[in-house]
Amino acid sequence: MSDEKNVKAVAPPSGAVDQKVAAPPPPAPPKKTVTLEINGMKVEVEPGTTVFNAAVKAGIFIPHYCYHPDLSIAGVCRMCMVEIEKVPRPQISCNTVATEGMVVKTDTDKIKETVKSVLELHLINHPLDCPICDKAGECGLQNFYRDYGLYTPRMDFEKVHKPKVQDIGTIVLDSERCILCTRCVRFTAEVTKTSELGIFQRGDRSTLKIYDDGHLRNDYTGNLADICPVGALTAKDFRFQQRVWFLEKTASVCGLCAHGCNIDVSVNPKKNELYRVEPRRNPEVNKSWICDDGRWGYQYITADTRIHLPKKHWEGVWRDHTWMDFFKEMPALLEMGKAVVGLSTQMTNEELFDLGTTLKNLEVTSVVRLAEDEAVEDKKPFDGILKHRDLTPNAAGFEQVMKWLGLKWLTLAQGIAEVARGPEWVFAFGLEGGEERLAHLQPFWGAIPATSRLAVHATNALPVLSRATWVLPNVSFYEKNGSFVSALNRLQRVKAAIPWQYMARDAHAVALGLRRGDDREAPNSRAGEISFQKVVAPNTVSEEVTFKKFTKFGQNVGATETLGGMA
Amino acid sequence: MSSVVNRPKYKLPISQRVYLIAIVKGMMITGRHFLKALFNPKSMPNIGYPEKKRKYSPRFRGLQILTLKANGDVRCTACMLCATACPADCIHITAAEHPDPKVEKFPKEFNIDMLRCVFCGMCEEACPVDAIRMGPNYELASFERSDFIFSKEDLVRLGNNAQSRVQDEVTSPQNVERLVGRDLAPPSLH
Numbered sequence: 001m002s003d004e005k006n007v008k009a010v011a012p013p014s015g016a017v018d019q020k021v022a023a024p025p026p027p028a029p030p031k032k033t034v035t036l037e038i039n040g041m042k043v044e045v046e047p048g049t050t051v052f053n054a055a056v057k058a059g060i061f062i063p064h065y066c067y068h069p070d071l072s073i074a075g076v077c078r079m080c081m082v083e084i085e086k087v088p089r090p091q092i093s094c095n096t097v098a099t100e101g102m103v104v105k106t107d108t109d110k111i112k113e114t115v116k117s118v119l120e121l122h123l124i125n126h127p128l129d130c131p132i133c134d135k136a137g138e139c140g141l142q143n144f145y146r147d148y149g150l151y152t153p154r155m156d157f158e159k160v161h162k163p164k165v166q167d168i169g170t171i172v173l174d175s176e177r178c179i180l181c182t183r184c185v186r187f188t189a190e191v192t193k194t195s196e197l198g199i200f201q202r203g204d205r206s207t208l209k210i211y212d213d214g215h216l217r218n219d220y221t222g223n224l225a226d227i228c229p230v231g232a233l234t235a236k237d238f239r240f241q242q243r244v245w246f247l248e249k250t251a252s253v254c255g256l257c258a259h260g261c262n263i264d265v266s267v268n269p270k271k272n273e274l275y276r277v278e279p280r281r282n283p284e285v286n287k288s289w290i291c292d293d294g295r296w297g298y299q300y301i302t303a304d305t306r307i308h309l310p311k312k313h314w315e316g317v318w319r320d321h322t323w324m325d326f327f328k329e330m331p332a333l334l335e336m337g338k339a340v341v342g343l344s345t346q347m348t349n350e351e352l353f354d355l356g357t358t359l360k361n362l363e364v365t366s367v368v369r370l371a372e373d374e375a376v377e378d379k380k381p382f383d384g385i386l387k388h389r390d391l392t393p394n395a396a397g398f399e400q401v402m403k404w405l406g407l408k409w410l411t412l413a414q415g416i417a418e419v420a421r422g423p424e425w426v427f428a429f430g431l432e433g434g435e436e437r438l439a440h441l442q443p444f445w446g447a448i449p450a451t452s453r454l455a456v457h458a459t460n461a462l463p464v465l466s467r468a469t470w471v472l473p474n475v476s477f478y479e480k481n482g483s484f485v486s487a488l489n490r491l492q493r494v495k496a497a498i499p500w501q502y503m504a505r506d507a508h509a510v511a512l513g514l515r516r517g518d519d520r521e522a523p524n525s526r527a528g529e530i531s532f533q534k535v536v537a538p539n540t541v542s543e544e545v546t547f548k549k550f551t552k553f554g555q556n557v558g559a560t561e562t563l564g565g566m567a
Numbered sequence: 568m569s570s571v572v573n574r575p576k577y578k579l580p581i582s583q584r585v586y587l588i589a590i591v592k593g594m595m596i597t598g599r600h601f602l603k604a605l606f607n608p609k610s611m612p613n614i615g616y617p618e619k620k621r622k623y624s625p626r627f628r629g630l631q632i633l634t635l636k637a638n639g640d641v642r643c644t645a646c647m648l649c650a651t652a653c654p655a656d657c658i659h660i661t662a663a664e665h666p667d668p669k670v671e672k673f674p675k676e677f678n679i680d681m682l683r684c685v686f687c688g689m690c691e692e693a694c695p696v697d698a699i700r701m702g703p704n705y706e707l708a709s710f711e712r713s714d715f716i717f718s719k720e721d722l723v724r725l726g727n728n729a730q731s732r733v734q735d736e737v738t739s740p741q742n743v744e745r746l747v748g749r750d751l752a753p754p755s756l757h
Binding site for chain 1: 644645646647648651662663664668669671672695696
């Protein structure tokens with residue numbers, strides 16, 4: 001059942017309210033919940049819920065290392081100890097099922113002493129190389145030592161030394177820092193099902209190692225650095241690049257494939273430089289994971305191939321131009337019947353709406369969807385986890401926006417046939433990424449006859465640009481505000497983490513330029529947000545869902561798909 | 568409505584209206600100092616800088632220095648705590664992977680913009696490995712702005728000038744005990 005229907009059921013139209021009050025109350029359903037008391041607070045949970053999750057529901061934080069909401073329960077770190085009435089010793093809350101009438105305490109002196117002792121055990125052999133450890137600032141050991149530890153160390157003996165700085169592919173493994181929580185072992189066993197990691201030996205010689213001293217061989221390795229609560233697994237890409245406390249996170253959505261994984265983009269606000277992309281937990285879309293392509297695919301925004309200025313190729317010479325030159329020339333070029341306009345599904349709904357409206361006013365008839373047709377039809381991740389064949393984020397949104405606009409569009413196959421007829425001009429708007437990500441457009445470029453002129457609005461240089469007449473710099477989705485509709489038919493907000501780079505303009509600016517014939521100077525205008533509220537929200541999202549609530553996890557629109565592999 | 572305020576005119580006394588008396592008084596002071604400097608230069612507070620330099624207290628805190636390990640590498644591990652603590656935002660460090668896995672991280676670049684520096688000493692205080700110190704050097708002059716951005720090499724060179732003092736302070740056990748207490752040996756990570 002879609003969320004939209006849910007919301008409507010909760011708040012019926014005002015006329016219907018009176019009738020419902022008059023109706024007799026429905027018989028109470030048999031009680032299917034368990035009530036327990038945590039720190040004097042009554043919490044009602046479903047049977048089978050652990051004490052830990054009941055505490056989470058009550059808003060009580062319990063320190064933990066090995067527990068992870070999207071992995072199985074191991075119960076090895078012993079940090080989440082709680083006191084339960086009528087049980088003689090403290091129990092681990094993550095693996096204790098809540099029962100009716102249970103009385104749990106998490107803040108007694110006994111528990112504080114227990115957590116402190118457990119932490120002391122964890123730190124006995126920890127090397128304490130925080131100054132050179134990348135995790136410093138977001139490390140579980142640092143945080144809990146500050147909150148629960150603060151003891152004087154009693155360890156007088158030489159610490160056990162284990163191998164450091166081991167290259168295991170995209171990740172660097174430091175066994176000495178490991179606290180043996182087995183999150184990474186469970187991740188490779190349960191999520192990627194590749195099982196590369198394991199704990200070897202026993203006692204204080206227990207070591208996290210990779211089998212056969214090999215390399216990680218799954219596409220989700222970056223998540224290991226995220227789930228490691230200490231600095232044992234650090235990502236090579238981010239290693240020593242920046243201290244985490246200099247970074248600011250922006251909650252956004254990944255635009256590198258159709259799945260629409262929720263991400264946090266970390267940017268150093270002083271330099272406006274993007275340093276890393278991390279998954280943001282959304283249990284209905286990507287849980288806590290993203291693929292390596294989405295995590296480390298951001299390099300194209302600073303690559304040498306990035307287009308900085310609008311350029312025109314005229315009479316054999318490339319010249320730098322301003323956007324104004326293009327906007328003056330363009331409306332005449334788009335005359336009816338003479339131009340084929342390709343719209344990339346990498347643009348946001350708002351951009352598509354803005355540009356689509358403008359094209360409609362200019363009476364452009366041939367609009368082509370620049371996305372791989374078969375891949376768009378394939379709504380399921382091909383690896384059963386997160387990765388989609390469709391590398392454009394907004395193919396589903398494209399269809400909906402065009403439906404609202406009443407604009408007829410052609411699939412890529414139809415578009416190829418259309419351009420082969422030899423229109424005067426071919427336009428391609430909103431392309432993002434390098435040659436590899438836009439490989440599906442090769443046949444489209446190939447079909448354009450030599451007599452047709454080409455104008456391309458893209459972020460990075462493509463081989464086809466050598467024969468283009470206009471080359472226009474586009475902004476990446478890390479620099480955009482707007483919304484995408486994923487292959488799961490989920491409408492989600494994209495937020496700009498960095499300002500527009502160079503002379504790049506998004507499709508809003510292009511549409512405005514076409515309408516008014518001037519170049520909007522203001523970078524990162526609020527156009528995305530405004531058109532979201534004006535256009536996208538009333539069409540898809542029910543009014544009860546506030547903009548603020550919506551931005552966090554997105555909402556299903558249209559038919560709801562089951563989540564392949566992750567559900 | 569007038570905004571002009573009529574103030575009573577103040578008339579200077581005759582001794583001040585004639586400036587000559589004050590000029591003669593001033594010239595007498597100048598002459599006294601001139602003669603003193605001519606016949607008894609030792610009594611003057613000035614020194615002939617830069618040929619002669621004043622001896623500063625050993626506790627003087629001037630330009631930053633980078634200290635070295637026994638093997639000659641910089642002690643700094645590029646933890647960025649000094650850059651974090653710096654209120655003037657004048658420390659710029661680029662970290663890199665050290666070929667020796669025991670060292671792991673080291674500063675590829677370590678630049679201090681001395682024109683921005685306010686010599687507050689927070690960097691020295693924040694450093695967990697005693698790599699950066701406020702050294703005894705105080706001379707800071709140049710014709711180019713770019714010369715005031717001190718690189719890692721510049722800071723090590725400044726440190727070498729002050730090496731004897733640094734060595735004494737770091738290595739003498741009495742000092743260690745006095746300065747940092749019983750538990751903390753001279754800082755070393757590995």
